[in-house]
Amino acid sequence: MSNAHRWMKLGAFLPPPGHHIAAWRHPEGRADGGLDFAHYLQLGQTAERGCFDFIFLSDGLGIRTHYRSEEELSHWGRIVNFEPITLLSALSAVTRNIGLTATASTTYNEPFHIARKFASLDFLSGGRAGWNIVTSVTDVEAQNFNLDRQPDHATRYRRAREFMQVVTGLWDSWEDDAFLYDKETGRYFDPSKLHILSHKCEFFSVRGPLNVARPPQGYPVLVQAGASDDGQDFAAQWAEVVFTAQQTLPQAKAFYASLKEQMAAYGRAPEQSVLMPGVFPVVARTQTEAEDIYKSLQDLIDPVVSLGLLETQLGNVDITKFPLDEPLPVLPKTEGSQSKQRLIWEQAQRKGLTLRQLAKEVAAGRGHRLVVGSPHTIADALEDWFINDAADGFNIMPPYLPGQLTAFVDLVIPELQRRGIFRSSYDGPTLRGNLGLPRPAHPRLRSHR
Template sequence: MGTTLRKMKLGAFLPAPGHHVAAWRHPDARADGGLDLGYYTALARTAERGKFDLMFLSDGVGVRTHYRNSDELSRWGRMVHFEPLTLLAALAPSTERLGLTATVSTTYNEPFHVARKFASLDFLSQGRAGWNIVTSCTDAEAKNFNRDTQLDHATRYRRAREFMQVVTGLWDSWEDDAFLYDKASGRYFDPDKLHILGHQGEFFGVKGPLNVARSPQGYPVLVQAGASDDGQDFAAQWGEVIFSASQTLTQAQTFYRGVKEQVARHGRDPELVKIMPGVFPVVGRSQTEAEEMYGKLQEGIDMVVALGLLSDRLGGMDVSALPLDEPLPEVTATERSKSRQQLVYEQARRDNLTVRQLALAVAGGRGHRVILGTPETIVDQLEDWFIHDGADGFNIMPPHLPDGLTRFVDLVIPELQRRGLFRLEYEGCTLRENLGLPRPAHPRAGHVDAPDAQRRAG
């Protein structure tokens, strides 16, 4: 096939054992990898060898204790791992071009802390930080932060919008050339280039300024994965990379077209927003090998875990009490992850799955698209979505680690490159440069705050 000027963007989603719910039980997986810096360093270097745009660490601020007792919970296998920003800061010196992206919640943090940490990570990585913005959606997290239940959906997003106004305002506390370090004059910074935020709103009162200079990228790359109506509008307003979950090309195209239209309505350039659906690839040297690999992972699924995960994806509905070999009944929408709930329900109806079959399917891809095959057949499917406006790239979810990532880098990346769909070398040094995103200009460059001007004039 011929080459194309447009290139796919790729993220590597790297939960410690892998994406499959039974990944930690695979003979080649590191069950304890979530607390091993050397393990994560090797994964990051493999992703960078494959020229991935970024590695991505998901996170929550609580253990999802939706199981009935500790014995059931103990079967989950994903209880402990590093706090992601701490880990990415440790990985920064071991990588040079790979973007370092982590999930941080707007519901259970304060804007000043988040602004300061991401600005610091951007400096430590020389411009490779990315923030996956979430509002959180579980009562388990709420109970760690002085609440019995989570905030309602609308309030979480209202808070998130104000959170973003504060954080971006804090990142703009200093103009890019504010710091003089002039020993002769005694001026550490140019006072005309300091801007005090002075925010007072519904949720936050933050004076500023931030005690970190404006970072190499200006702002870290802003990533979002909201798919509800509120989530899509929020993503269209703020997101520069949007992670999504679609099972079919038609679903992907509908999401892609809808979000790009909303981006334009917010006065932004749709070409500067990269939509990257999650893909769960099982890479074999033959179709039979890929199917056998997937079958081995599926054999490791504990039905208690699978049913618990399905209950979680369906917004807390207890599916363990349902007849497992009958179809899933009608699902009532809840406040939790409305879009993912609908996606799973549609999968059950489209594929005519029983509750048991649906639980096993969700335990594999977690609602994302599962692709089994050779490098050529996997690239065929990725290319189909890419050229038919279903994606600007993909968030790759290796089934188990490290083998799933290594196989993708060694077998799939060369085929993508052969077809001209993916870079041969990194285009730049920062995450923004490699994604083809502009660096935000300081909105008040050259503007003197009135109180400061009056003080100096007096």
């Protein structure tokens, strides 16, 4: 693929203290950052200074860690944090260009609520909202919503597909120019441009219309991160940004080509979706400094926490029955994240890691690609995948915050700009515009073309 006029896309994935499981224990990590707006204000403005396309906030509807006692749980970081749409609504007032992407579950929300909240965020931000669509993958979340266990994988995805039909239908309740606000005639809107959804199917009965006008972007940008067979098919139909996880260039190239091909079955062109693997970069001015930072983080890992995290990442498979100093055996199928389980199992086999070694490695990037080095080393790693049809960009996962985000902006961004593969200013005021994604026309206009 030619690189002419093609900018690398970058997301800033910002959990409160950082991505490393021991980030909250690092001398420069903000252990209390999850409930400190000033911390997020600094992060948002730093990412915007670096011309990142968007801020990306993950979310779970409960304490998602796998633990056997409150004592074990007390050793984890990232236990409490703001609800992401609320946080991004506040950040919309103190940022100008950067996109604002929040995670929200199709399993434990109602379509009307999600449609209204993201439409509101899109208006508040002037067209910078993005929705990371998840189906949720833990029983602990289900237990906060009147269930003992989560629905099975297939049911969650069936509900998600119908959820998307309802949400997009609600965003299309009004045509773009429906509201007249005509004081002389007394007509607040043109009734011919109101469309009642009247949806009734397996999971939802929703009449509509939405009590927010059509969002500035038409729809907020739709983001999705599942890589199971169901997840890929869902992404091929709906996703405009795909957050994915691969460890090697061949893996990434295969996923990239496969998903772009699958989009054709839904009448979508390859450029209608941006693929952005996660990358965990440890950056410093020199290779030695970067390796020292990584080692200092690894030395802070609590073994109890790393093993608990590994169980969670493997889909809550009980690993206590496996010897710690032997390879990870073949695992049973999970109702959690099937793609993450497969990715980590393959990582262990490829590197010949024991269970103990795997737990420590997963504690860093959670199965995402780890790159440690100087600005030149990090830029080489990103450019390699970008120019070889393995990625359209990357979701950057700083090890600890704010220090490693600042280092990336100050050291790596200028190197990417020098190579002519990353912007030096924003292309426009909307997230869609900066990502190069089209604004969806209202269905009534599509049908008249």
